[in-house]
Amino acid sequence: MMMGSSFPEEVLEHVFSFIERDKDRNAISTVCQSWYEIERWSRRRVFVGNCYAVSPLILIKRFPDVRCLELKGKPHFADFNLVPEGWGAYVSPWIAAASTAYPWLEEIRLKRMVISDDSLELISKSFKNFKVLVLSSCEGFSTEGLAAIAANCRNLRELDLRESEVEDLNQSSGHWLSHFPDNYTSLVSLNIACLNSEVSFTALERLVGRCPNLRTLRLNRAVPLDRLAILLRRAPQLVELGTGEASDLRPDVFSNLSGAFSGCKELKSLSGFWDVAPGYLPVVYPICPRLTSLNLSYAATIQSSDLIKLVSQCHNLQKLWVLDYIEDLGLEALSASCKDLRELRVFPSEPFGVEPNVLLTEQGLVSVSEGCPKLHSVLYFCRQMSNDALRTIARNRPNMTRFRLCIIEPRTPDYLNHQSLDVGFGAIVEHCKDLRRLSLSGLLTDRVFEYIGTYGKKLEMLSVAFAGDSDLGLHHVLSGCENLRKLEIRDCPFGDKALLANAAKLETMRSLWMSSCSVSFGACKLLGQKMPRLNVEVIDERGPPGSRPESCPVEKLYIYRTISGQRFDMPGFVWTKDENSALGLS
Amino acid sequence: MVSKLTLEVVEDQLLGAWGMGLAKGGNGRRRDEKWNFNCGIHIKAQIDRLKKLESDVSSPVECRGGRGAEQYSSAVSSLLEEKKNNLNLRATELRLGLPGSQSPEREPELCLLKSGKLDEKPLFPLLPSKEGICSSSQKNVVSGNKRGFSDTMDGFSEVKSSMYPEGNWMFQTASDSEAPKSVGQGKFSGNSGMNVALSPRPSGAQPAIKKELPTKVLQQERPRGTNGTSHNPKTASNNNNSSAPAPKAQVVGWPPIRSFRKNSLATTSKNNDEVDGKPGPGALFVKVSMDGAPYLRKVDLRTYATYQELSTALEKMFSCFTLGQCGSQGVPGREMLSESKLRDLLHGSEYVLTYEDKDGDWMLVGDVPWEMFIDSCKRLKIMKGSDAIGLAPRAMEKSRNRN
Numbered sequence: 001m002m003m004g005s006s007f008p009e010e011v012l013e014h015v016f017s018f019i020e021r022d023k024d025r026n027a028i029s030t031v032c033q034s035w036y037e038i039e040r041w042s043r044r045r046v047f048v049g050n051c052y053a054v055s056p057l058i059l060i061k062r063f064p065d066v067r068c069l070e071l072k073g074k075p076h077f078a079d080f081n082l083v084p085e086g087w088g089a090y091v092s093p094w095i096a097a098a099s100t101a102y103p104w105l106e107e108i109r110l111k112r113m114v115i116s117d118d119s120l121e122l123i124s125k126s127f128k129n130f131k132v133l134v135l136s137s138c139e140g141f142s143t144e145g146l147a148a149i150a151a152n153c154r155n156l157r158e159l160d161l162r163e164s165e166v167e168d169l170n171q172s173s174g175h176w177l178s179h180f181p182d183n184y185t186s187l188v189s190l191n192i193a194c195l196n197s198e199v200s201f202t203a204l205e206r207l208v209g210r211c212p213n214l215r216t217l218r219l220n221r222a223v224p225l226d227r228l229a230i231l232l233r234r235a236p237q238l239v240e241l242g243t244g245e246a247s248d249l250r251p252d253v254f255s256n257l258s259g260a261f262s263g264c265k266e267l268k269s270l271s272g273f274w275d276v277a278p279g280y281l282p283v284v285y286p287i288c289p290r291l292t293s294l295n296l297s298y299a300a301t302i303q304s305s306d307l308i309k310l311v312s313q314c315h316n317l318q319k320l321w322v323l324d325y326i327e328d329l330g331l332e333a334l335s336a337s338c339k340d341l342r343e344l345r346v347f348p349s350e351p352f353g354v355e356p357n358v359l360l361t362e363q364g365l366v367s368v369s370e371g372c373p374k375l376h377s378v379l380y381f382c383r384q385m386s387n388d389a390l391r392t393i394a395r396n397r398p399n400m401t402r403f404r405l406c407i408i409e410p411r412t413p414d415y416l417n418h419q420s421l422d423v424g425f426g427a428i429v430e431h432c433k434d435l436r437r438l439s440l441s442g443l444l445t446d447r448v449f450e451y452i453g454t455y456g457k458k459l460e461m462l463s464v465a466f467a468g469d470s471d472l473g474l475h476h477v478l479s480g481c482e483n484l485r486k487l488e489i490r491d492c493p494f495g496d497k498a499l500l501a502n503a504a505k506l507e508t509m510r511s512l513w514m515s516s517c518s519v520s521f522g523a524c525k526l527l528g529q530k531m532p533r534l535n536v537e538v539i540d541e542r543g544p545p546g547s548r549p550e551s552c553p554v555e556k557l558y559i560y561r562t563i564s565g566q567r568f569d570m571p572g573f574v575w576t577k578d579e580n581s582a583l584g585l586s
Numbered sequence: 587m588v589s590k591l592t593l594e595v596v597e598d599q600l601l602g603a604w605g606m607g608l609a610k611g612g613n614g615r616r617r618d619e620k621w622n623f624n625c626g627i628h629i630k631a632q633i634d635r636l637k638k639l640e641s642d643v644s645s646p647v648e649c650r651g652g653r654g655a656e657q658y659s660s661a662v663s664s665l666l667e668e669k670k671n672n673l674n675l676r677a678t679e680l681r682l683g684l685p686g687s688q689s690p691e692r693e694p695e696l697c698l699l700k701s702g703k704l705d706e707k708p709l710f711p712l713l714p715s716k717e718g719i720c721s722s723s724q725k726n727v728v729s730g731n732k733r734g735f736s737d738t739m740d741g742f743s744e745v746k747s748s749m750y751p752e753g754n755w756m757f758q759t760a761s762d763s764e765a766p767k768s769v770g771q772g773k774f775s776g777n778s779g780m781n782v783a784l785s786p787r788p789s790g791a792q793p794a795i796k797k798e799l800p801t802k803v804l805q806q807e808r809p810r811g812t813n814g815t816s817h818n819p820k821t822a823s824n825n826n827n828s829s830a831p832a833p834k835a836q837v838v839g840w841p842p843i844r845s846f847r848k849n850s851l852a853t854t855s856k857n858n859d860e861v862d863g864k865p866g867p868g869a870l871f872v873k874v875s876m877d878g879a880p881y882l883r884k885v886d887l888r889t890y891a892t893y894q895e896l897s898t899a900l901e902k903m904f905s906c907f908t909l910g911q912c913g914s915q916g917v918p919g920r921e922m923l924s925e926s927k928l929r930d931l932l933h934g935s936e937y938v939l940t941y942e943d944k945d946g947d948w949m950l951v952g953d954v955p956w957e958m959f960i961d962s963c964k965r966l967k968i969m970k971g972s973d974a975i976g977l978a979p980r981a982m983e984k985s986r987n988r989n
């Protein structure tokens with residue numbers, strides 16, 4: 001049967017247009033040559049999980065007509081300042097290449113990358129139909145770049161700067177928001193919560209007023225409450241709102257705001273609440289029953305009782321991010337009121353304090369695990385934990401998919417019996433068969449890794465800190481977790497043996513990060529030599545690793561698979577094998 | 587797939603698959619030569635050491651922590667042997683002098699902990715001891731020809747008379763400098779491929795936005811840089827310059843909280859005027875720039891308790907750029923600096939550490955109490971001495987006005 005000639009291409013293309021998931025598209029492309037060709041010409045959405053795994057040229061060669069590009073740059077531990085500045089993840093080669101190859105590009109989503117104002121300007125001028133710009137934890141740009149985007153992207157729908165670092169340049173030409181032309185009306189989503197600088201209220205108000213499709217508005221701290229009321233009245237159709245500061249409690253502002261909020265019948269998601277005077281909280285009570293998402297993790301002024309009052313009214317809540325001011329009592333109230341809860345994140349209010357400042361223990365998490373049957377994603381900071389609690393949580397919630405526990409003091413044992421928490425985490429991986437992401441903490445031996453290797457068959461991302469005794473621990477994970485994609489390790493006594501013995505595994509993963517471990521420079525060299533499809537980056541600020549003995553451990557190690565070879569933008573503290581050596585390989 | 591998960595299985599796999607590599611016969615040796623650009627270590631000694639390591643691995647030994655510990659202690663002993671062969675790199679390092687102190691002593695680096703420490707469960711078992719930050723930062727404070735902070739506080743009359751003491755903020759070499767290692771091209775480096783020229787920094791009052799493609803920094807001997815600190819929270823603070831209980835020493839990146847969140851919390855608590863005497867919340871990252879360096883760095887001011895610690899950390903971070911400058915001025919990047927050229931550079935350069943305060947003014951670092959400094963410091967800049975003239979009087983005036 002001749003597959004190629006029996007079906008016209010257009011029909012296949014039409015069928016393929018319903019297939020969106022990358023995995024499915026990848027599968028389609030392996031059927032036969034003609035399907036490969038049709039698929040690659042019709043792929044519109046590309047996700048590159050590591051910007052150094054593939055080059056812009058390779059991407060463009062394979063997929064000539066991409067409309068939505070998503071790139072991730074620095075390793076996850078860069079969020080916690082473990083990756084020195086200047087390491088890399090520059091997006092400019094991608095933008096430069098896309099500017100000529102993809103004139104119809106509509107969406108760019110970047111995470112942990114460095115983007116300059118020049119790139120922003122190039123984006124604004126190269127893509128006539130540009131619609132979506134999401135910069136998550138990015139840096140390297142200023143309000144000048146934003147002004148270019150505002151001025152030139154006539155079809156912009158979404159501008160989301162979540163948690164990026166933006167340099168504020170006080171421009172004489174006016175605030176960047178005022179660069180949106182007067183006839184620009186297509187804004188749907190604006191997230192400027194990370195901006196430290198003042199915002200031009202007039203420009204903001206006018207912008208909000210003339211964009212009837214605006215659904216998401218996340219303001220920064222600098223927008224006071226009285227201004228917020230004005231904005232809400234201009235955009236009562238808002239679905240997602242992030243407030244600014246709200247510290248002064250004034251009755252006139254209060255009533256104005258109350259009125260404004262009562263007009264927002266579509267509001268489902270709230271965030272912001274910086275420095276909120278608790279007296280303002282009642283303005284959102286009418287909204288609470290409709291809320292599905294609530295982010296109070298910056299609301300350092302709201303204590304337990306107010307939190308309980310608020311949360312107890314949110315019967316449809318699915319996602320809650322909150323500070324540990326909520327305490328065990330609040331979490332119990334949560335578990336009673338919010339039966340639809342899917343995701344919970346509890347952040348520490350005083351992460352560097354020596355003594356606990358709130359009554360938040362493992363019990364809060366246990367309550368929620370009992371009361372919320374749909375809970376599957378957890379990030380929890382606390383100061384004590386027990387194997388019993390972990391076992392209970394595991395048994396209550398076998399549907400857990402993301403479990404990140406951070407016991408603040410490294411190597412904290414089970415507070416009841418002073419043993420390691422191996423058994424507790426073992427229960428988690430054993431019972432939660434769909435667990436995809438896991439972060440460990442507390443006192444842990446090699447045993448916990450044996451459990452993870454044995455049971456964590458669906459595990460894709462594992463974060464380890466201050467754990468384990470020997471290379472066996474690492475070996476268990478690398479040899480047992482079949483679906484492991486990202487492994488990040490810090491301050492563990494893992495060395496060369498497990499790494500070298502499982503070198504082949506590294507090609508099946510996106511990346512491996514190891515810092516403050518015991519991997520020697522010699523092993524890194526060996527790995528780099530033997531595995532040409534891996535980039536083995538030694539990140540060491542102590543000077544050339546070759547000036548120390550080969551058995552000397554490296555500071556940090558980042559290994560990732562790549563088909564584009566060595567990168568050329570490495571700073572001085574990154575060391576890797578030199579491909580252009582005069583001596584050659586043999 | 588894996589039958590019995592023991593270390594023996596791992597070792598078998600290791601030696602089977604990689605035994606060739608470890609034994610370093612023939613071509614492997616040549617590659618080693620290429621990757622090794624210090625001149626002190628003979629290649630044969632290196633191969634012998636690797637063979638010794640190999641034999642240690644295959645002999646089963648019971649000891650705390652498993653075979654790993656055994657391997658480490660034998661590696662330690664061979665390393666200590668080798669230490670004598672190593673040239674003293676630290677002697678050639680550049681230093682930032684602080685008012686009122688000498689630079690900390692230069693000790694040869696120890697890559698591995700002494701075997702005694704293997705009995706504990708060290709947090710960072712194999713990191714070199716970080717001097718100047720968690721240990722003995724104060725031991726070398728000396729009245730010398732530099733003003734101490736305490737001197738400053740005692741009265742400004744003193745300041746007037748010794749306004750620019752000779753050693754203030756100068757780079758200096760150690761007295762026992764040996765011949766610096768020949769600084770050469772590191773083959774095991776990322777220097778292959780194109781060197782992308784950095785476009786010139788925007789001039790004027792604009793803060794430097796980091797351009798995306800950096801110049802490849804000259805491959806030089808570089809002392810240990812600091813990316814904040816990473817010391818054991820249990821061996822907490824050794825700073826002894828405050829009467830209040832010292833803040834808990836922070837491990838870099840732990841607990842794992844994003845900077846944005848940390849800074850938000852910090853700002854909130856400041857606004858709420860909490861005066862509990864609790865340790866300062868959160869990190870305080872400020873950018874550090876240096877004239878001529880291709881990219882900026884960031885330091886967390888809360889990880890230091892004194893000017894001395896900050897100075898040491900910055901020295902380490904930026905001395906590479908000083909050498910790099912020398913390289914860019916006429917010595918092509920990949921050539922080796924001669925010994926005399928290096929010495930000339932070290933003696934000749936003069937750098938001053940300044941900071942931008944909340945009012946936007948550029949001030950000389952070191953005049954105000956440390957706590958006041960980190961409260962008002964927005965960014966740091968390492969300036970050439972000649973550019974910094976005129977800062978000190980302003981600093982004095984401001985302090986006077988505050989008092």
